[in-house]
Amino acid sequence: MDSAVFFDPGPRGRSLLNGNRDEQRALEHALRLSDVLLLTSDEAESLTNIGNPIQAGQELLRRGTRTKWVVIKMGSKGSIMxxxxxxxxxxxxxxxVVDTVGCGDSFTAAIAFGFLHGLPAISTLALANAVGAATATGCGAGRNVAHLDKVLNLLRESDLNEEGKTWTKLIEGLSACPEVSVLSKTPVNGSSDRFVNVVPVSGVVSDLLSMLEVAPERSTVQA
Structure with missing residues (x-):
């Protein structure tokens, strides 16, 4: 079985894109052959010249040879897959927020966990958001990244920073997409927009807790 490749180019992606031919080829090669790409919305735009992060992710997916997931980190708004x-x-x-050091690596570790364990996309994003957020409540990286008990508490509380207009604006710009799902505290499966499936966070959290609560209480989720 081939190893899965996770690639987060970070700010270096832009400098490689604007570098010499060898650097550009190296970046293109890494983007095409990665199973999972992780980028901020700004990084996705710089690599595609597309402002809408969903459309930028779709473009990166089309360019990939083996790319299965493109994950866009939206900062305090959340994340998109x-x-x-x-x-x-x-x-x-x-x-x-106490300290954001280590949040990106913690987020990536949770995405890798979801990918390798075959979790649904929306569950993987919820877990990654919780792990990244839990790390931000501590100070520093290393042994100070998200402990499992903090992640579990965030999941149990399910206090989402919901801004419906954020997703609506992004989704309105899509010309074609088979399915769009948005995690929400709203306990309704469906929405007035025929393109959007509202996924209640309660069900997603219940599934995650049933899997994670069997782990040792002080386990650490880290890259």
Whole structure:
């Protein structure tokens, strides 16, 4: 079985894109052959010249040879996952931010966990948002990244930073997408927009807790 490749170019992606031919080829090669790409919305735009992060993710997916997931990090708004057949959006969790060091790596570790364990896209995003947020409530990286008990507490509270207009604006710009799902506290499966499936966070959290609560209480989720 081939190893899965996760690639987060970070700010270096832009400098490689504007570098010499060898650097550009190296970036293109890494983008095409990665199973999962992780980028901020600004990074996705710089690599595609497309302002809408969902459309930018779709473009990166088309360019890929083996790319299955493109994950766009939207900062305090949450995160988005683009696959060949669907787009999933998950708002962030409300927290008091102490230190953002290590949040990106923690988020990536949770995405890798979801990918390797075959979790649904919306569940993977919810977990990654919770892990990244839990890390932000501590100070520093290393041993200070998200402990499992903090992640579980955030999931149980399910206090989402919902801004419906954020997702509506992004989704309105899509010309074609088989399915769009948005995680929400709203306990309704469906919405007035025929393109959007509202996924209640309660069900997603219930599934995640049933899997994670069997782990040792002080386990650490880290890259």
């Amino acid at each position: 683009i696959t060949e057949s669907a787009v999933s959006c998950a708002p962030s969790f409300k927290i008091r």
